[in-house]
Amino acid sequence: MSLENGDHKVTQPILASLTRPQPATARLVPVKTFLGEMPLALLVLAMLLGLVTLFSGDSFTLNTLATALLFAGLSSAWNIIGGFGGQFSLAHSVFFAVGAYTTANLYLRAGVSPWLGLIPAAALAALVACVLSWPVFRLRGPFFAIATMAFTEVALALGNYMEWATGGTRGMSIPFRPGLANMIFRDRFSYALLMLGFAALCLMVVIAIKRSRLGYYLQAVRDNEQAARAAGIDVLRVKLKGMAISAALTGIGGGLFLMQVRVADPSALLSLFDFGVKFALIALIGGLGTIYGPLLGALLVIPLESWLRAELGGLMPGANLIALSVCLILASLFMKQGIVGASGRLAILAGRRWRR
Amino acid sequence: MTEPLQTQPLLSVRGLSKRFGGLVAVNDVSFDVQQGDLVSIIGPNGAGKTTLFNLLTGQLAPSAGHVLFEGKGIGTLSPDRRARLGLGRTFQISQPLVSLSVIENAMVGAFLHHPGLAAAARRADEVLHLVGLSDRAGVRAGTLTLSERRRLEVARALATDPRIVLLDEVMAGLNPTEVVEIADLVERLNREGYTFLVIEHNLKVVRRFSRRVIVIERGAKLAEGSADDVLRDPRVVEAYIGRKRA
Numbered sequence: 353m354s355l356e357n358g359d360h361k362v363t364q365p366i367l368a369s370l371t372r373p374q375p376a377t378a379r380l381v382p383v384k385t386f387l388g389e390m391p392l393a394l395l396v397l398a399m400l401l402g403l404v405t406l407f408s409g410d411s412f413t414l415n416t417l418a419t420a421l422l423f424a425g426l427s428s429a430w431n432i433i434g435g436f437g438g439q440f441s442l443a444h445s446v447f448f449a450v451g452a453y454t455t456a457n458l459y460l461r462a463g464v465s466p467w468l469g470l471i472p473a474a475a476l477a478a479l480v481a482c483v484l485s486w487p488v489f490r491l492r493g494p495f496f497a498i499a500t501m502a503f504t505e506v507a508l509a510l511g512n513y514m515e516w517a518t519g520g521t522r523g524m525s526i527p528f529r530p531g532l533a534n535m536i537f538r539d540r541f542s543y544a545l546l547m548l549g550f551a552a553l554c555l556m557v558v559i560a561i562k563r564s565r566l567g568y569y570l571q572a573v574r575d576n577e578q579a580a581r582a583a584g585i586d587v588l589r590v591k592l593k594g595m596a597i598s599a600a601l602t603g604i605g606g607g608l609f610l611m612q613v614r615v616a617d618p619s620a621l622l623s624l625f626d627f628g629v630k631f632a633l634i635a636l637i638g639g640l641g642t643i644y645g646p647l648l649g650a651l652l653v654i655p656l657e658s659w660l661r662a663e664l665g666g667l668m669p670g671a672n673l674i675a676l677s678v679c680l681i682l683a684s685l686f687m688k689q690g691i692v693g694a695s696g697r698l699a700i701l702a703g704r705r706w707r708r
Numbered sequence: 709m710t711e712p713l714q715t716q717p718l719l720s721v722r723g724l725s726k727r728f729g730g731l732v733a734v735n736d737v738s739f740d741v742q743q744g745d746l747v748s749i750i751g752p753n754g755a756g757k758t759t760l761f762n763l764l765t766g767q768l769a770p771s772a773g774h775v776l777f778e779g780k781g782i783g784t785l786s787p788d789r790r791a792r793l794g795l796g797r798t799f800q801i802s803q804p805l806v807s808l809s810v811i812e813n814a815m816v817g818a819f820l821h822h823p824g825l826a827a828a829a830r831r832a833d834e835v836l837h838l839v840g841l842s843d844r845a846g847v848r849a850g851t852l853t854l855s856e857r858r859r860l861e862v863a864r865a866l867a868t869d870p871r872i873v874l875l876d877e878v879m880a881g882l883n884p885t886e887v888v889e890i891a892d893l894v895e896r897l898n899r900e901g902y903t904f905l906v907i908e909h910n911l912k913v914v915r916r917f918s919r920r921v922i923v924i925e926r927g928a929k930l931a932e933g934s935a936d937d938v939l940r941d942p943r944v945v946e947a948y949i950g951r952k953r954a
């Protein structure tokens with residue numbers, strides 16, 4: 353055996369095979385860029401615009417679509433830290449409420465247009481998110497989820513107590529003064545467009561992150577913190593960055609939501625099931641850590657839920673919750689990667705069929 | 709490598725110890741690694757070699773002693789700070805980022821000094837080529853074979869452009885052809901200027917590297933010297949072979 357005599361020359365042929373340049377076709381680097389994602393992303397957004405336009409005369413459907421698009425954006429935002437980063441936050445309804453109250457207070461007290469108010473709303477939500485998650489980011493898996501869930505409960509108590517900012521348990525309402533600058537519209541179509549714009553913003557941010565160093569670092573942290581550290585990744589910093597961006601978008605969503613419904617109290621905004629958990633569930637059902645999963649999840653879950661509420665709500669209160677739970681159970685049983693993963697596998701199977 | 713004696717060592721280990729409760733896993737170990745070296749660490753299973761690596765790269769905090777990198781104490785720095793200074797490592801139990809593709813795994817390393825996506829992808833492509841994983845670039849890391857996982861560990865470490873690379877039994881469990889390929893790779897990279905500190909069980913490989921060998925037994929340094937001298941040392945033969953048979 354050549355190893356015994358320690359002669360370098362004996363193994364030169366193998367060395368040569370390692371250094372031999374490869375044929376040009378094999379040198380294509382299989383890494384997608386932001387621009388490479390754009391054709392599909394723009395196609396999806398164009399289809400959504402088509403859908404909204406198609407139903408522009410049907411205010412019930414438009415309402416449902418607007419809500420679905422809002423949740424598409426919110427779940428996409430959650431997916432940045434929850435999906436890519438693997439940090440299963442249940443505190444996102446807190447950032448949602450911070451954004452909602454910041455926008456509303458600036459508008460009501462200082463006359464700041466909600467369009468501008470969304471900027472401090474995003475910033476404050478990001479700040480609150482970083483301050484809250486910094487101490488609990490050393491917790492792993494379910495412990496992190498439970499700790500963040502506790503934040504929601506604390507925030508609810510605080511929200512009820514801080515009447516000056518939230519209107520307390522009576523809630524807060526925004527007078528109906530239509531106008532573009534006020535972000536208040538008479539027609540449902542404008543709200544659907546507004547939420548489509550929000551979903552588009554979130555989708556673009558998600559793609560930009562996924563196709564950047566931060567996106568890969570978040571995924572590395574999710575897969576294996578020890579390996580991530582050995583690659584020079586400051587794990588806490590990466591988690592905080594992902595959380596800040598995720599919360600900023602969630603805060604914007606909160607502002608948009610409050611301007612759309614124009615009335616809210618802390619127990620509605622901080623409801624775990626209506627917001628905090630739902631962001632995560634939709635992402636899970638659609639495909640955790642995928643680009644389009646949250647969007648698909650929202651477009652499935654929200655219409656289904658609103659249909660069930662309309663059909664069964666009177667007969668069976670909570671039927672929509674049961675339906676959502678069934679969706680989740682089915683997704684976790686049969687689709688490890690949600691709808692996106694399952695349709696990917698189906699496409700592969702279909703491709704095999706077709707080739708045969 | 710004919711370096712002047714005064715050269716500051718790249719890595720200095722001084723009186724390093726680690727206790728786990730009553731067990732002294734690493735006991736007062738000292739040695740130096742010079743720029744351009746290829747130093748092997750050998751010793752029976754459970755001797756404390758991996759623990760020593762964990763002390764060097766910051767996964768564990770030492771109970772006593774110092775680690776100096778280019779003359780500066782790094783004993784209290786976090787693993788990621790040490791990686792950014794230039795300490796690259798592989799893990800004995802390979803740690804692929806399973807949801808990422810092979811090239812994306814290498815990119816996670818490459819991003820350290822190449823923040824842009826295109827530049828990181830190019831650097832990752834280079835190291836995959838280096839370790840012979842180019843044709844697996846698009847495959848999910850979770851589906852690799854043992855030998856491929858080991859190469860991926862090396863690739864991710866190399867992609868960070870380290871000043872010294874710590875390899876923890878990267879050849880264990882591989883077939884003889886694969887062992888030769890990885891040994892060749894390490895030797896070639898060493899000739900190109902990479903500094904290596906290698907934990908290795910395969911004595912043939914260690915002898916071929918033919919540089920300095922450090923023997924660790926029961927946490928303590930038993931011997932240090934050229935491969936031929938150390939592997940002929942009766943104490944080493946007894947400790948190493950004797951324990952291995954047991």
Ligand SMILES: Nc1ncnc2c1ncn2[C@@H]1O[C@H](COP(=O)(O)OP(=O)(O)O)[C@@H](O)[C@H]1O
Nearest residue numbers: 728731733751752753754755756757758759760
């Ligand atoms: N985290 C730990 N806690 C307690 N004991 C440990 C730990 N890590 C290693 N050990 C013990 O330290 C000794 C040295 O282990 P290790 O460094 O893995 O040896 P080697 O890599 O030389 O085979 C072993 O007895 C092992 O059981």
Ligand SMILES: [Mg+2]
Nearest residue numbers: 757758759800
């Ligand atoms: Mg070991």
